[in-house]
Structures are given as structure tokens and as C-alpha cells.
Amino acid sequence: MKVLLIFAVLCIMSIESTEIHKYIVDKWSSLMQPHKEFCIKESNVDPEHVHQMLRKGYKLDVPQFHEYMRCMYVKLGMLSEEGEFQELEILKKADYLNYNLLKKCIKQATHEKNHSKKSYKLCECVIKGLEDPCSYTV
Numbered sequence: 725m726k727v728l729l730i731f732a733v734l735c736i737m738s739i740e741s742t743e744i745h746k747y748i749v750d751k752w753s754s755l756m757q758p759h760k761e762f763c764i765k766e767s768n769v770d771p772e773h774v775h776q777m778l779r780k781g782y783k784l785d786v787p788q789f790h791e792y793m794r795c796m797y798v799k800l801g802m803l804s805e806e807g808e809f810q811e812l813e814i815l816k817k818a819d820y821l822n823y824n825l826l827k828k829c830i831k832q833a834t835h836e837k838n839h840s841k842k843s844y845k846l847c848e849c850v851i852k853g854l855e856d857p858c859s860y861t862v
């Protein structure tokens with residue numbers, strides 16, 4: 725009972741603050757860093773969008789950003805050239821990701837044929853999940 729209550733309080737707190745934890749922001753930035761320049765060029769994305777992605781990422785529903793995410797996932801080995809998500813590679817690199825959340829998000833994105841849109845869908849779902857841990861822990 726006590727545990728449930730604590731959990732409920734933590735959940736409410738995390739819903740109220742939609743900011744993603746600093747550890748995750750820093751980790752994701754350092755993962756992207758080596759490929760950022762390449763993928764910004766390849767996708768023609770507005771570099772400002774990339775800076776904002778963790779805070780407003782899921783609202784950046786524009787083709788250039790879809791393409792940027794595809795480029796990044798491929799570079800990181802998280803998406804194969806054939807468009808299959810590489811679960812183990814994702815979990816290894818993005819160590820803040822909860823397996824249930826990843827599973828749920830892959831499931832949501834998997835039917836999308838277009839690799840860029842597919843990448844964006846995964847990104848969107850993960851960001852939503854990270855902002856609201858209650859959506860996948862229970």
C-alpha cells in the first residue's frame with residue numbers, strides 16, 4: 725500500500741514536469757554528437773530543431789526531421805538499412821530506455837513502410853514515454 729502510494733506520487737510528479745531528465749538529454753546528445761553534422765547535411769534539417777528535439781521533439785513533424793532521425797538511427801546501428809529496428813543495439817546504447825517502452829514503441833512504428841516516418845514514430849513514442857513513465861510502467 726505504501727509502495728503504491730509512493731509510486732502514484734512519483735507518477736503525478738513526473739506528469740507535471742514534462743522536462744526529460746538531464747541524464748537522458750546528455751546521454752542522447754553524446755550519442756548523436758559524432759553523426760550530427762553528417763545527418764544535418766543529409767536531411768537538410770534546421771539545426772535548431774535538433775537542439776530542441778528532446779523538449780519539443782514530438783512536435784517536429786516535418787519531413788526533414790523524419791529524415792534526420794532515420795539517418796541518426798542508421799548511423800547508430802539502431803535501424804538496419806532494410807528498416808528493421810535493432811532492439812539490442814538500441815538498449816545497449818540508450819541505456820535509459822525501459823524495455824517495455826521500447827517494445828511498445830517498436831510495435832507502434834513497425835507498420836510504417838517509409839523508413840523516415842518509421843524512425844520519427846519511434847522517436848515520438850519514446851519521447852512521450854520518457855515524459856510520462858506511468859504510461860509504460862503499469
Ligand SMILES: *[C@@H]1O[C@H](CO)[C@@H](O)[C@H](O)[C@H]1NC(C)=O
Nearest residue numbers: 786787788790791838840841
Ligand atoms: C518518406 O518520408 C519522408 C519524410 O516524411 C519523405 O520526405 C519522403 O518523400 C518519403 N518517401 C517516400 C518514398 O514516400
